Each structure stands twice: as C-alpha cells, then as structure tokens.
Amino acid sequence: MYPAPFDYHRPDDIADALALLDSHGDDARILAGGFSLIPAMKLRMMQPAHLIDIGGIDILKGVRIENDALSIGAMTTHWEIESSPLVAEWFPALAQAAGVIADAQVRNCGTIGGSLAYSDPSADYPALILALNARLVTISLHGGNVIDAMNWQQGLLTTALEPGEILIDIRFPKPPARTGSAYIKIPHPASRFAVIGVAVSVTLGEDGKARDLRIGVTGTSTTACRALAMEQALEGHNLTRDAVEAASHLADEGIEFNDDQLLSAGDRAYLCRTTAREAVLAAWARARNKASA
Ligand SMILES: Cc1cc2nc3c(=O)[nH]c(=O)nc-3n(C[C@H](O)[C@H](O)[C@H](O)COP(=O)(O)OP(=O)(O)OC[C@H]3O[C@@H](n4cnc5c(N)ncnc54)[C@H](O)[C@@H]3O)c2cc1C
Incomplete structure (x- = not known):
C-alpha cells in the first residue's frame, strides 16, 4: 500500500516545528525515524496531510549530562544509545535495551523519542523509563511539561503528549553509587x-x-x-x-x-x-x- 498524499516539511529549529504543528493541528504528524509512522501511513491507519520531519533539529540529538541527570534528546537513535559510553556507565540496562531493539537498520534510524511517543505496548523503552525513574520533557508554543514516567503511557498507543506538543528529551536522574541495572x-x-x-x-x-x-x-x-x-x-x-x-x-x-x-x-x-x-x-x-x- 501507498500512503495517502501529504506535504513534507523539514524545519531547522524547534520554534519552526512548533509553529507548523500549531498551524496544521490534527492534520500534522511529527516524523522522527519513520519506522512506526510510515508503516501506519501505508496501511492508512494514519493519514496526516502534513509531515513535520524533525531530523534537521540538532538540539534534539545526543546524550549529555545536565544538572545531575543524563539527558537523552528525543531524536537520539537506538544505536547512539546502545553505543554511548555515558549510558553504558550510568545505565547499563538502557544500553542493553537499545541493543536488542529489532535489527541494525531500525536501530540506526529509529529514535527513543519516536518509540516513546508511539507507545507500542511491546516496545522496550517503556520498561526502562519506569525502572530508571525518568522524566519526559515536552514543549509547545504555549509552554511545556515535565512528565513522570509513571504517567507517560495512558493506554494503547496513547501518551500524556498533548496536541501541539513535541517530546524533546528524556531525563534519567544520576543513580546513587553502588547502583546496578x-x-x-x-x-x-x-x-x-x-x-x-x-x-x-x-x-x-x-x-x-x-x-x-x-x-x-x-x-x-x-x-x-x-x-x-x-x-x-x-x-x-x-x-x-x-x-x-x-x-x-x-x-x-x-x-x-x-x-x-x-x-x-x-x-x-x-x-x-x-x-x-x-x-x-x-x-x-x-x-x-x-x-x-
Ligand atoms: C521491524 C521492526 C521491528 C521493531 N522492533 C522493535 C523492538 O524490538 N523494540 C522496540 O522497542 N521497538 C521496535 N520497533 C519500533 C522502533 O523502535 C521504532 O523506531 C519506534 O517505534 C518509532 O520510532 P521512530 O523514530 O521510527 O518514530 P516515527 O515512526 O517517526 O514516529 C512514531 C510516532 O511518534 C510521533 N513522534 C515521533 N517523535 C516525536 C516527538 N519527538 N515528539 C512527539 N511525537 C513524536 C510520530 O508523529 C508518530 O506518531 C520495531 C520497528 C520495526 C519496523
């Protein structure tokens, strides 16, 4: 099957992405790695008229230490998480999980933000955010939210993300010494x-x-x-x-x-x-x- 026709947008920064999301409302979808969204569009389970590709927004990529937490940008790929020395040192469980997602092709393009936003009931990361006590940070034109992992998934393929919001990063608090995962x-x-x-x-x-x-x-x-x-x-x-x-x-x-x-x-x-x-x-x-x- 082919997806229904859509307009493709590739903003350079988060403000432009939010403005596009705001102006197109329910007709728009964020495109991350595309591994869940594109199959759903091909099956016509989703038919967005506008795709907003956030792959050009560098600030959404990478693993860094911020205020005693490990902050992982929503557009960080599974492979980047699997191979990050920081993740391996602080959260070996997270590196293990990223390394057993699908195959090399999915791990090279699929993102942690896309996986958590799609919220598949059999996805790996939802177990990790619970065990590692993560917070998920979202932003919209009207502000943003910091959501506890316990409140992220709200039902089948449903999360706490509100219309007009983008998930920007996932924060894992630094574990105390003598912690294993x-x-x-x-x-x-x-x-x-x-x-x-x-x-x-x-x-x-x-x-x-x-x-x-x-x-x-x-x-x-x-x-x-x-x-x-x-x-x-x-x-x-x-x-x-x-x-x-x-x-x-x-x-x-x-x-x-x-x-x-x-x-x-x-x-x-x-x-x-x-x-x-x-x-x-x-x-x-x-x-x-x-x-x-
Ligand atoms: C063959 C195959 C095997 C797989 N096996 C596994 C597995 O073993 N374990 C596992 O956990 N997953 C698995 N997956 C899923 C894979 O991890 C995908 O990468 C993931 O589900 C979606 O991530 P993505 O970056 O491709 O997001 P996309 O498909 O681009 O987006 C998914 C959804 O999230 C929304 N979205 C994306 N990013 C954001 C954001 N930052 N803010 C707001 N909304 C956003 C999109 O609008 C869309 O609705 C598999 C997928 C395939 C195709």
Whole structure:
C-alpha cells in the first residue's frame, strides 16, 4: 500500500516545528525515524496531510549530562544509545535495551523519542523509563511539561503528549553509587519486539540490603507497568537467589496480561515471573560489582 498524499516539511529549529504543528493541528504528524509512522501511513491507519520531519533539529540529538541527570534528546537513535559510553556507565540496562531493539537498520534510524511517543505496548523503552525513574520533557508554543514516567503511557498507543506538543528529551536522574541495572527480554521471534521485557534498577545499601528497587515490565497488555508486589517484597532485604526466587512469584501480581496468537495470558505471566527473577539478580550482581570496584 501507498500512503495517502501529504506535504513534507523539514524545519531547522524547534520554534519552526512548533509553529507548523500549531498551524496544521490534527492534520500534522511529527516524523522522527519513520519506522512506526510510515508503516501506519501505508496501511492508512494514519493519514496526516502534513509531515513535520524533525531530523534537521540538532538540539534534539545526543546524550549529555545536565544538572545531575543524563539527558537523552528525543531524536537520539537506538544505536547512539546502545553505543554511548555515558549510558553504558550510568545505565547499563538502557544500553542493553537499545541493543536488542529489532535489527541494525531500525536501530540506526529509529529514535527513543519516536518509540516513546508511539507507545507500542511491546516496545522496550517503556520498561526502562519506569525502572530508571525518568522524566519526559515536552514543549509547545504555549509552554511545556515535565512528565513522570509513571504517567507517560495512558493506554494503547496513547501518551500524556498533548496536541501541539513535541517530546524533546528524556531525563534519567544520576543513580546513587553502588547502583546496578539490567534489562532482559524475551523477543518476538519475527519482529524482536518484547514478548516480555523486564528492566530493573537497585542500589546496594551500606548495610548490604537492597534499596530503591524498581522493576519495569513491558509486553504485558496495553502499557508497561511496575512489578510493585515483588519490589515491596525485596526492598530492604539481602537479594540472595532464594529470596529473589521466592519474591518472583509476586512479579505478575496486579498486572493484566494479554492473550494473543503467540501466548496465553498465563504463559505471559509465567515469563514475567522468570524474567523478573533473572533481571533482578543481574542488576544486583552489577550493584555488588560497583561496590567492590
Ligand atoms: C521491524 C521492526 C521491528 C521493531 N522492533 C522493535 C523492538 O524490538 N523494540 C522496540 O522497542 N521497538 C521496535 N520497533 C519500533 C522502533 O523502535 C521504532 O523506531 C519506534 O517505534 C518509532 O520510532 P521512530 O523514530 O521510527 O518514530 P516515527 O515512526 O517517526 O514516529 C512514531 C510516532 O511518534 C510521533 N513522534 C515521533 N517523535 C516525536 C516527538 N519527538 N515528539 C512527539 N511525537 C513524536 C510520530 O508523529 C508518530 O506518531 C520495531 C520497528 C520495526 C519496523
């Protein structure tokens, strides 16, 4: 299928992009890497009359430290995240996640902002922003918002982005010393999207116990979510294999799982429990390695 006809715009700066978005309203869509938008247009699921390509706006690209946080521009590609030394040092889970998205072609052109704005229920980053406690920064002609990761996804393919807003960057607060993170996913055999993906961040306290444990799970149903019952069971404890194994039985508590052609809801919940167990153990091992370095 071919997309419906559209006008193509490529503004050089964010002010021009916002003015275009404002003047064309619902008839316009932002174009980032195009890996979700263009297929949707070809299927005529979306028929924007105007495409606003933000690929020429340099300020939206790259990974930098800003005010004790790692700020990742919305137009930063998956490959740039996967290969960033800063991301590898601060958030190995994020580097891991970017490195297992799709194939090299998607990773070279697809962007973190495009992925989070599209909000696919099986995308990888939604689990990461929950585990790493990120804030998402948006801008419009009338101001902007800083949105907590917990409030970003609002339903199937729906986010907190308001009409006229552009997602400009994703901020990950600097982790305390002795913090480890990890991401493990069971990929779909064809698309590589997450059948289940679990991201974990945990800090090793001075007393050797787990602090600030956060577990983000994607691939469950319409939005990613935290495995709160498992987090609560392990917070303040020594994460021995037995303790994590026991708590992993709570990883699916309170979470809704989809039935689909690939897996039943029960099988998906089982994968959530086993993947959460391994991801927590991997993050804990990294936290302990940092403590002994
Ligand atoms: C074969 C294939 C396999 C894939 N496998 C995976 C996978 O394993 N894991 C995974 O997570 N993803 C996967 N993806 C999705 C991929 O990561 C895409 O890059 C991503 O979903 C969309 O990013 P994009 O930059 O291409 O955005 P686009 O397709 O350009 O845009 C997507 C949507 O977001 C909006 N948008 C884009 N940027 C902004 C912004 N800054 N502000 C506001 N709105 C914006 C657009 O208007 C559009 O509605 C796969 C895609 C394909 C085609």
